[in-house]
Every structure is written in C-alpha cells, then in structure tokens.
Amino acid sequence: MNSTPPPSTAELAEQHGLDPAEYDRVLKALGREPNLVELGVFSVMWSEHCSYKSSRIHLGKLPTEAPWVICGPGENAGVIDIGDGQAAIFKMESHNHPSYIEPYQGAATGVGGILRDVFTMGARPVANANALRFGRPDHPRMQHLVRGVVAGIGGYGNCVGVPTVAGETNFHPAYDGNILVNAMTVGIAETSRIFYSAASGIGNPIVYVGSKTGRDGIHGATMASADFGEDADAKRPTVQVGDPFTEKLLIEACLELMATDAIIAIQDMGAAGLTSSSVEMGAKGGAGIHLDMNKVPCREEGMTPYEIMLSESQERMLMVLKPGREAEAEAIFRKWDLDFAVIGSVTDTGRLVLEWNGDVVCDIPLGPLADEAPRYDRPYLDRNAYRAWAQVKSEQDWPESDDIGGDLERLLACPDLASRRWITQQYDSQVGADTLQTGGDAGVVRVHGTGKALAITTDCTPRYVYADPYEGGKQAVAEAYRNLCAVGARPLAITNCLNFGNPQRPEIMSQFVHAIEGMAEACAALDFPVVSGNVSLYNESRATGGGSAILPTPAIGGVGLLDDYTRIHTIALEGECEILLLGTPQRALGQSLWLREIHGIEAGLPPRVYLEEERAHGEFVRTLAGTSSVAAVHDVSDGGMLVALAEMALAGDVGLELLGRPDADACFGESQGLYLIAVRKAAAVLRERAMAKGITCEVVARSGGDSIRGADWSRSVAQLRAAHERFFDDWMQTARPAGS
C-alpha cells in the first residue's frame, strides 16, 4: 500500500467543514494543496469547537484577573489561589451533541473530558458539578435522554471516585432537539506544582500515555460545530466511548509522576485528540512537533495517520518529559497498567511534522493552525433590533393570583422546581468523605485535611437571557455569586460554558455578544473574574422542525472559599425563627416561572440585577457566617420568595406563617439580589445591622407548625413535599420505549 495520502480537492474540503474562503487560506498557508491528513488537521483545528473563530474577539471582553487568579483562560483549566500554598483548578465544558445522539456515553465522556482538563494541570479532582437542559418532558425522546445522561454522569463520576455535589436541571421545549450537558470539575493542587501545556526543550521526548487510539470519535469536534440535521442518529459512530476505570488509573499515574519533576508540559487529548493536543503544546511553546505515527499505540490494526490524528478515543494524554526521565515515567504508567510510548520529539521548526512508514505525511506550520486561525467578526443585531426580533415587550399588566397556596403547590411540583432527588441519588456525592453539602444553594466540599472548604454552584436562567441577553448574562453571574454568599463562602471566580445557536444568524450572534457584555459587567462589579470556559455554538436542530435554536444558555460555574467550614449556612429552616427578607423587591413577574407555569405566559422583561446592591447584600450575608443566631440562609431565585421559603421549610421539615397579605408579585416575582435569613432570636438586631448599611430588611415570615400558611390559605408541609417529590418518580414510572 502506498503510504502517501491522496491529494485533496475543494469538495473534500467542504465535506470537512471548510468553506471556500477557508480552503483558500489553507492553500496560502501551505503554498500548495494539502493532502488528506493535512486537510483533516486543518478541518478540526479550524472547527468552531477548537478555533473559537466566531467567539474569540468577544471573549476578550470578559474580566479575567484578580489578585487571587494564578492562571486565567487559555490553559486546560483556570487556577485560583485558595491560601496555604493551595490552588483550586476548575473548568466547565459542554458535551451537547454527543449526549443527544448517545446520552449515556455522551454525558459520561463529557465528565471524563473535564476531569482530564483539571488533573492535567496537577490537581486531584475533588468535586464534579453539572448544568443540564432538556426539552419538554412529554417529548418522545426526552425520558430516554434524561435517564441516559444522568446514568452516564453518575456512571463515570462514581467510578473515578469524584463526588458530584452540585448541578441544575431545566426543561424547555427549545431544547427538544438539542439538549445541553455541561460538566464541571474542581480540583485541588499545590501552587508549587501546577502543570502547563507549553512544549519546550528542543529534542525533548513527546510521550503518549493512557488508552490506545481507536477509530471512535473521528470528527467529533467537527460534528460539534455544525447544526443538527435529521441525520443525528447517523452520527452515532462519532460519539466516543468512555472508560472511567482507565481514567481513574490515569489520574493516579499522572499525579504520581507529577510528584516528581520529570514533566515539562502536559496536555490531555480531548476534542480533536492528538491533533489538537500536539498543535496546542507546540504553538504555546513556540516550538515545533515531530511525531511518528507508527509509534502511537493503536487499538486496531491498519489505522491510517488520518484516523490516528482525528480519533477522539478517550483517556489519553500527551506529555513532554525532561530528557532521560522516560524510564522512570514508564515504570509508573506500567504499574497502573497504562500504555506508554515515546512517539516523537520537540523541534525548533515551528511546524507539525508527521511521519508514517518513513514518509512525511503532514507538514504544516503551527501558526495558521493556532494563533493565525480564522477569526470572524460576525454581524449581530443591536439590543433594540434584537428585542424587536424576539418580540419582547415590557408589559406590566400581569394577572393576579386568586389562590396563592394552590399556585405554590403547582410551582413546587413543576419540572423546573420539583425535587431533584431522582437525579442526585444516582450520583455518588459522598466519595472522598469531604462533602459537607449537596443541594441547597451550593455544593460544599472540604479541602482535604484542612479547615477550609470550597463552595460550588452552576447557574443560568436561559429564559431571561433570551428575553434580554445583556441582563440575562449579568443575572447568571450574579446568581452564582449569590449562591456562594448564601452558604457563607467568598466568591472567587467563575468558569463559563457558553451554549448558543448558529452564530451565522445575526440574532443568535446578538444573544452571544450581549450576554458576554452583561457577564463582563457583572464579573467586574462583583470582582468575580472568568478563569476558564468553553463555547458551544450551533446548538440548533431541525429535528423539531425548522432551524430552532436553543435558548441562549451561558452557564456559569462559580467557586467560592469558606475559610472555616464549620461556619457553613444551609437552607434548612428550624422552628421558632423570624425570617428576614434582605434586599428590596422590585415588581418582577416578567419571565417568571409563575407566569409560565400558572398562566402559560412566557413574556415580559426579566428582572434587573443591580450590581452594587448585589455585592453589598452578598457581603453582608457573608458577615453572618457563623453567627449563632442565624439558623438558615437561602437566596431567592426561580419561583420567587414564597418558593424559596417553602424550600427552606421542606429542607428543615417545619412549617411557617407568611406575614401580611403579599400579592402574586411579592410571592412569586423573581426580584434579584434577595436573601432570606432565618434568625433564632434577636432578628431586630440583625435587621438594624442591615439597615445601618443601607440594606432594606423586613420580617416576612415566622417558622413553626407543620404547614405553610398565609392570611387566608394553608398547605401542610407533607402535602407540599408530596407535590415537590412527585414529578420525577411519576415520570420515570411511565413506561416509554427507549429512544424515539
């Protein structure tokens, strides 16, 4: 067989997702026609997924610095200082398209990929979180998707032994044909042992470790960069298969090697596999890469360089070692029964050169693959034009409630607010024996062996982002900040996972640009920088009929620090407390769950976030951490104040009485920047402290009894709990054929 690949054509380029202008750039970069291997490499490196070509110019608007930021975006994950020579390393990433096609493996490998991003940098992963969006529950495929995704997340995380401690799950018809699976990992490292990906040292060995390379996942990154067509199922072979057992071994082996000083650079093989990892290591180090394809451990015989370079087989890493340390490293990987192969070396050519059977089968300058990859300033609607396109009106003429208790019960039972027990019980949230809280406002895990803890939350309210991308972007960041403050943690930084539709549509690009700008304003005002992130575009599907985009979903993963984990606040209410509402409620029924669930109205403008107040309220709540009179703290979010009160009551298994006669807006409006604080005694003292800082603070309820009640309505806690617990159990007991 002739090992020289056949020459390519413009049509082949198009099949690889390169448009004619991009193909011209390829020709210019090479000064000749690419061969098939080279075309494959260009195609994945210039895919939206790897190149961020539509998003990059806007991502630069996000604040990324703070005194505690050790490493911001650009590496495998973000790194922040958490004191005592320790760092928290974290990132969130999407695995949307694979999860729709094959939910178990799609979600599982999503978790595997994000874990690798974190331990690649030298951290032991200590917590997982996720942000999931599904379509309407009665969509024929949705039960299968929910079951598969939840089982896949659990199947992977449980096996590697990293607790899943936080997450959010929403349902909306906009995700019927394109669900979102965003997975986040947080790890802990020593600040003196953080590993980066820049290859250096001419002649240093490039080492491949982990699993063998198979034919799975070829062109996954390209798939993630195009709309879904009717042929989604035909793409199943492009979904990778995960092996969490190998990942666990890889974690232990990598951390063992990292305890020595043998590693110069390390990079996991994620999207676009060996191509992306080698190009990034070479480009970041300003070096060149020479690889011998015959030395790559392969699962099957007869794999071509094209397949080897584009495979997305899981659980693989690429490292540059110090010369002479190969044997020591190999012994560690053999001990853990993992493959180890020196497959090439660092060069000074600034080129990616691949050799196969003695022939050069790829020779590309690294610049055009990385920093000089295409970047687009795509047209987008301005805010007014967008509002006209989205037909959003700032109506204020909302209905009133004639049955507050009934509305509460229905809201607690609705898919977006119902108990997530069916999901969370499938995740091992306790492995590591450092988990202090799951559920509540944020997951909290101890920093092993210390008195500190990390608080972790994932947040986004896509219906707000759709109605007003700028305010929605702000709100996602503010809610993460609020959730961390509520447990008593100091918010330190965020990772984001920006899920949007087709950026070539100006209205989608408008969502993207304005959401980023809103997020940037909130990050700056709250001192809450972005340290890592991921962009997932083309989340559109024709499966549900005609180019329908998802709701814009810039999911935020927030991390905060508790200096003393015994001072954590939970949402569980006790009896004989006065409950204070901290903050000034606005009229805020626009885009509320109450309007949608009770009246079938999805309209209006989302609630506005006042960032100065957000920060002041958060700081005040944090000063309460450890205050003995405070029994519980909870922020107000989806469903409004009364739903938040009910969540506190359910968590503490105690009733409460609502004071006065609050109307629908006061009960169910989704005003921002509000916290509920249950105080055992001396509520007046606490209230005065807040007022002295200019923060409004009113007693809104008293706890006690076994019902939740207002002036003219009452529901037993037991009845509300039954309503709250019903949705998933009922749904999952409904037999449906798997798949659609």
Next chain:
Amino acid sequence: MTAAVITFPGSNCDRDMAVALEQVTGRSPVRLWHRDTQVPRHVDMIAVPGGFSYGDYLRSGALAARSPIMRAVAEAAARGVPVLGVCNGFQILCEAGLLPGALLRNAGQTFICRTAELEVASTASVFTADLEVGETLRIPVAHHDGNFFAAEEVLDRLEQSGRVVLRYVDNLNGSRRAIAGVANEAGNVVGMMPHPERAVDAAHGGTDGLKLLRHCAALALG
C-alpha cells in the same frame, strides 16, 4: 493496633477508609497493593475498601477476588485477623468465597447514594460485638450492585447462626431479607454495603460509622 487498607486498580474509597482507620486506631494504616502477596504479620485488621476494582469488569469484585493480595487476605482471615469489606470490598469478599451470597444489581436498576438507616441484627461479629441488637445506625450507601442474594437455605442458616449482622430499615436495593451486612462463621470477616468511613466525623452529619470500626480497634489494643 495496625490496620491495613488494600488498593486495587479502581479502588476509590481506600484513602477515605485509611483516614477513618487512622482516626480510630491513632496510627496510619499499612497500604497494601493488589499485587502484594503477603499481609504483614503485625497487621491486626484488614479493610477491603469500596470503589470499582478492575473497573468491575466481568462482575463487581470478580477480578479483584482473584488478585494476589486476596490469597494473602484469605490466609490472614483463616488465622482470625478481622477483615472488613465495604461496598466493592463486600462484593470482593463474596466473590472470593470468604463470605456467602452475591450482590446483584439494585432492584430499582439505578445507582443509589443516600444515607441509609440500618438495624444491628447480630452482635456475633468482631465489628458489631459491642453494639446492641435492634440498635439503629445511620450510614451512607452508594452503590449500583448492592442487592444481596443467597439461596433460601443459605439465608436461613445465616440468620440462625447470627451471621446477618446489619439490615436495612428501608430495603432500598431489594436485598433478600433486607440484608446490608453479613459475617463469616468465625465472625472475623464482615462485608457490608454501607460506608462506615463516610460517617466518622461530625462534618459528615453523623458518626455512626465509628461504632462499627472502634470495637475491632479496642480489641486489638486490649
């Protein structure tokens, strides 16, 4: 007392168990590797921890049961050294023939992670000897294959000889006779699905796990 904790490829509760045993014994446990062929003579107790040994390929615990270290564990158990298998460790002890029965997929088919209420069913084991029959313990479970199964006559024999040591108050995984933990005939080998090492610290929300670990430690010290 010196405890030992085994690590198989895929173990993921080995560190947690070591932390808990150190707390109970005041001494850092010996860490044994799956390829080790001997348990040191000074080891007074062996823990077979939870996780997914060898990826749980074939059957949960099946491959680990045939690893070199398990031959040494069987020898130590025969000498009377206390052995505690938790979760995957329980599965391994069953697969190794050190305990009767098998652990099938949970009746509900899904992984279950939550705090379980357990009832002490027998004090005829070194790990439950200073508890009282009928006493309840709150200890977390986290497993996919925790549904204890044995033939009816085996179950009868286990019950009659006091070898059913722990039972679920609410039988969350469909186990025969709600069995959460069993002992061998001599009472020195115990397997249980719940994780006592996850309930040894006030921050865990309870310390009932200590009750299962401390008697063994006290025995060795005494």
